[in-house]
Amino acid sequence: MLDGEIRTSTRAALPPDAPGAHTKRLGLIAVIATFGGLLFGYDTGVINGALAPMKEDLGLTAFTEGFVVSILIFGAAFGALVGGRLADAYGRRHNILMLAGVFTVGTLGCVVAPNWEVLALFRFVLGLAVGGASATVPVYLAEVSPAERRGSLVTRNEVMIVSGQFAAFVINALIFNIWGEHDDVWRYMLVVAVLPAFALFFGMLRMPESPRWLISKGREAEALEVLRQIRSPERAEAEMAEVHALAEEEKQAQTGGWADLSVPWIRRLLLIGIGLGVFQQFTGINSIMYYGSQLLEDAGFSAKAAIIANTANGLFSVLGITVGILIMNKIDRRTMLLGGFALTTSFHILVGLSATLLPDSTAKPYIILLFVICFVFSMQGTIGPLVWLLLAEIFPLKIRSFAMGLCVFMLWIANAGVAFGFPPVVSALGIAPTFYIFAGLGVAALLFIHTMVPETRGRSLEQFEDEFRAEHA
Template structure:
């Protein structure tokens, strides 16, 4: 055992409560405004699209471009954001992202035509993707191992809260100014407020101590740890992080060349698989097209709009449950439970659509199973994948690897978002959900055979164990 781990009982001192706990809580609140923006900007298009189509004379083709271009931008934002975060720091990158959120939002609001709107939606996507890759890493690196699960998961809470807020705010704004052709611009403009809060808040937040160590700025790193740990814990954890950083410098880790290292390549492939399978559950097809799905199930237009708010509500409830259980159940076990539940509800939605006669009973049965799917997904798979991506990778390539995996996640998101409406139109609800069911079975096999366990281990302990096992 290294000197970094020769503490009492061979473990780090416990994470006792104190003033440092409040500081850590404040950091989590501020930085997760990036997640709130992520959620709002991906969810707001749901209600803004109809008045936007009328105002800008969108065709079905240009409508698809305007909706999907943000997702494409997010894929590249995740990749670029990860590299910038590794080079310039997590805090610096989040400050930059806050500025891009403001510029992208204002650009969308002022766009006179769909071409400019698409350009600024792409820019906004860069910020969304960058936040998705940077915020979980920052949270993981400032959190003690005992609280890492719940703190990183707060970002997912803010994402689904942002989506739910978008649904509610859209409804309120539409009811007040619905006759105004520019009403969609008001819906989008709301996102400027949390972006400003994120920028101002991050000016007073510290840099990640683990990133500071990777840059040789150990004195600054220790000062940061003393802000968010007890004195004894800060000293012990600093020794651990420093020792591992020295080992990584010797190994020359830090970029694409690391994919030639067997255990790192294996971790990155696992991360890519997790991101892709998370999206292949179809969760964002529900978030983007939930109203359309419910209409196809038998609801009226007004009934579908009202019923669709349940998806946002149960997303928030699901993630709340996820926070409670996250640190009480092993990651792998909870992932297996989550995919078992979502696969089951996919099957039930498909069977309901196939076997039940058209009518109210069929519509409400499908609604119940869809809501159960959303609740199960957001209580397990949604936050767990982001948590695992934030805690699996070695320090020197953590943001780089996160960016690669989230890039794959966003591409899978784009495929599902673009493919869901035409597939449902061509095949119907039942076959579409049977496809999701089959993908869920593949995900269960993937998790059971490849995904490592990280619960209860510090970021450095996990790295040491995994590299020893798979080198």
């Protein structure tokens, strides 16, 4: 990964980071910062159970329903672009503090919204915060972590995102089953997000700035002071040289731009990156994360049973990404991607066949739920984390920041397209044809991976770059 690649000579000279009080301090920093990931997950997942009562209270149509859901994702696409630049200009910690405020304003605006137009406006504001968090929190974690623990600490943010979605599903189920008869029950679900936003803001007030960012701004004394908080004394002194090296690499990483796309092999890599991001979203995973309760109602569950059953999607999402993180360095990337898309495509077909062929009975919704859960687990255990890993691995250093930003932007746009299109497509065609469409896109993804996506496992970033350039120059 970008932040995990360090010059071998620099790394070899570093003393081991022995455990001590600084280890607890670093652990606390990771917990506080990943509240940004928790908010990301909660705010994208809470709409799942809130949508049915919201639809009734505000009179949403299939079109306005898709608009209200997807506008957050469009906001996130732009928030990711702007958030990275603000973090570079003003600091990672400063940006996270600001995002906590935006999360709070967006949440409260949604809670008091008198109509769907105002709700959509504040959902867009929330999207800016979600996108900003997706661009800032992993960078902050990477830059405060020692190289030996960088991977494990950064992936905590991914776990917190799916945990936030799971928490949203559980809280929605509890609130709906207690206060479901209230027209405003959806507002109770949304307002819960204020609590982690407060925790993020007040927690980050006591957290340090990234030493790498401080070095890039010439604030070396402050950077050393931060390193002494989160490293052993010997390691803090030695690591200043490493932070200098990383800051230089960052400068080089920010020099790439549109002109580099004239180089054929770089252009091919960018197309691969965009394809991976778009096909990840075209699995339809976020149609389940955003509309799972409604899908289960359409499958035959009652409203209360659907919102409870939907918590299984959140649980198996967490379990899936946990398994994926454990195995993704033990299996070739291409093999894991092909296997993942083969599984998700198969479960799409099984959901469609179940909806089409099974007679209406008490068993039918449970069978559809089973196949949906299997899809979620397969997706989050393979394609979900692996696409993010590949995006971090395939681009040369000079173009990495630019290319990652463009690929993530396209990923968010594809996410928004699925979120916007899912309700009207299901309304017009039904469950089965919708999942057959996802299956067709899965077949296209398998062809794309087989013909385009290179293997990166077992190669350094420099080795991969040299081999890919030689093959496609």
